[in-house]
Amino acid sequence: MKILILDPERKVPYRISKDTSGGYGTGNDFGDTFIPKFLKKTLRLVHDWPPLFAIYSMSVLKNYGHKVNYSKTLDNHFEEYDLYIVVSSIVCCETECENIKKLKKLNKKILVIGPFATSNPKKYIEAGGSVILGEPEFFFLKYKNLNEIEFSETVIFNHEFKLDDLPYPDWKGVIKKNKTSLLFGMEKSLPILATRGCPYSCFKYCVYPLQQGRKPRHRSARNIVDEIEYWKNKLNIRMFIFRDPVFSINKKHTIEFCNELISRKLNIRFVIETHLRILDSELIKKLKNAGLKAVKVGVESGVEEVLKSASRFTVKKDEQLSKIRELEKNNILISAMFIIGFPTDNEDSIMKTIEYAKKLNTTFSQFSVWTPYPGTPVYKEFENKITAKNFEQFDQYHLVFSHDVLSPEKIRNMLSKTYTMYYGRINWLFKFVKNSLVA
Ligand code: SF4
Incomplete structure (x- = not known):
């Protein structure tokens, strides 16, 4: 399958990090005077990490032979993929849902992953996504053949895996070299x-x-x-x-x-x-x-x-x-x-x-x-x-x-x-x- 891990971010002049706050994400908007403004601009320049659960998911899917790419934007990615996996967060929730709605209009298959969608699936389901409840990397580890998945509102799964069962996260090509x-x-x-x-x-x-x-x-x-x-x-x-x-x-x-x-x-x-x-x-x-x-x-x-x-x-x-x-x-x-x-x-x-x-x-x-x-x-x-x-x-x-x-x-x-x-x-x-x- 051709899969896109879609990690949408809203446009703000400070760093968005979906990897923090337990995967709910934060926007480092430290304040409005000179020193906090300087700090937030600096942080935006030097840190850019997608959440670990997304990159672990990417590795598992690649190991099973899927062709997987990662992107923060849908631009130029509307038609190419068989499956879109949207990385959820509280800090970019509405932006993520807008992306899901655009894909839904094109009848695309959309899975939503991450701690925020797990605890708050409603908005993502209303937008047109199917939400994986729990740790998504273990879900993908369990379902080698993604055609087996029934795309309903929420996908619940049980697993017996350990953290050692995961492959290393697929950082190559995701982390920008200069960060x-x-x-x-x-x-x-x-x-x-x-x-x-x-x-x-x-x-x-x-x-x-x-x-x-x-x-x-x-x-x-x-x-x-x-x-x-x-x-x-x-x-x-x-x-x-x-x-x-x-x-x-x-x-x-x-x-x-x-x-x-x-x-x-x-x-x-x-x-x-x-x-x-x-x-x-x-x-x-x-x-x-x-x-x-x-x-x-x-x-x-x-x-x-x-x-x-x-x-x-x-x-x-x-x-x-x-x-x-x-x-x-x-x-x-x-x-x-x-x-x-x-x-x-x-x-x-x-x-x-x-x-x-x-x-x-x-x-x-x-x-x-x-x-x-x-x-x-x-x-x-x-x-x-x-x-x-x-x-x-x-x-x-x-x-x-x-x-x-x-x-x-x-x-x-x-x-x-x-x-x-x-x-x-x-x-x-x-x-x-x-x-x-x-x-
Ligand atoms: S419950 Fe949360 S805030 Fe408290 S020690 Fe654990 S991770 Fe830290």
């Missing part, structure tokens, strides 16, 4: 996966467990390092960004992975996103020896009551600070992620969060806006308060519900302030230069 990961150095990088699933209590507002589940599943250490070695030899990639929601949930598995990497002397670097509670001194040293360059950690708020009311799985501020300093002593870069606009936030608590971010003074900080995502348990509580007119407004950088004390304008204004107050400091510049030289 690198400047934020963590000048090296070309690739996303990679070790684990899916997260068991922590913040699942009430987080979308990762919706599709990946709350029970962690991981690839074998050997399989992960085989892939790293493959990309190093094939594309000369020396930097890998792990896309696990929480890296190292299983310490034993992480130590096995590090030992495998160290024993093969591949001399590569990697970046992880994890929880500070997981990192102890033994693990930090082991990860560093294996090549850990940077860690992304969710700090969320500087106010403990705000975190508690949001059921955030967290550690006390003292412990947070000492872990961050320990990572820095080991020359590991840190990117701290904060959220403003929690339901219990107000101007004063947001200012406290900014002050706390400045105190931590990590190499990078990212601020976004609390969002009750459709499909998550918390959405039900906020359903009647939603003010967003369409799904694309759920970009994680705008207020989408009627907040008790903060207006959408105030939130945008405070978002710009977070970036300006954080990055517009000589102390940050000093830290950035110092850490970048040693990490």
